[in-house]
Amino acid sequence: MKYLVMVQGTQADYEGMRGKASGRAPAWNETELQAMYAYMGAISDDLSESGELLDAQGLTDPAQTRLVARGPDGKAVITDGPYSETKELMAGYWVVDCASLERVTEIAERVTRCPGPDGLTEYPVVIRRIQDDARDL
Structure with a gap:
C-alpha cells in the first residue's frame, strides 16, 4: 500500500533554520542544521535501499x-x-x-526522532494512505 508521510512546520521554523530565533522557534546553528539534513537523508537512503521509497521532497x-480560492x-x-492565521503546513x-x-508507522516514529x-x-508526523481507486473512498 502507498502512503504519504508528512512532516509539518511553520514560517517561524523556517526562519529558525536560517538562524533567526523567535518566540515560536529557536535559532538553528550550522551543526544542528547539517545533523537534521543527514538524519532525514539517512531515512530516505534506507527507504530507497529497501525498495519502499517512491518520492521524498x-x-x-x-x-x-500561494493560495488560490474561488471568491463569492x-x-x-x-x-x-x-x-x-495558518498554524503548521506540510514542510x-x-x-x-x-x-x-x-x-x-515505524517510519513515521523514526522521523519524530530527528x-x-x-x-x-x-509536530506530529502525519500518515495518509494514498487512494488506489474509487473503492478506497
Missing part, C-alpha cells in the same frame, strides 16, 4: 506559498503567503510503498 517555506463572485482570489514528505500500516536545537516544537 522538502518544501520551501510558507512565505513562498465565482472569480479566483489569489493570496501570497505567509499566512499568519516535506515521503511517498512510500509499504506492506502495512504498522511498517509506515535532531534539532533545544526548544524546537515537535
Whole structure:
C-alpha cells in the first residue's frame, strides 16, 4: 500500500533554520542544521535501499506559498503567503510503498526522532494512505 508521510512546520521554523530565533522557534546553528539534513537523508537512503521509497521532497517555506480560492463572485482570489492565521503546513514528505500500516508507522516514529536545537516544537508526523481507486473512498 502507498502512503504519504508528512512532516509539518511553520514560517517561524523556517526562519529558525536560517538562524533567526523567535518566540515560536529557536535559532538553528550550522551543526544542528547539517545533523537534521543527514538524519532525514539517512531515512530516505534506507527507504530507497529497501525498495519502499517512491518520492521524498522538502518544501520551501510558507512565505513562498500561494493560495488560490474561488471568491463569492465565482472569480479566483489569489493570496501570497505567509499566512499568519495558518498554524503548521506540510514542510516535506515521503511517498512510500509499504506492506502495512504498522511498517509506515515505524517510519513515521523514526522521523519524530530527528535532531534539532533545544526548544524546537515537535509536530506530529502525519500518515495518509494514498487512494488506489474509487473503492478506497
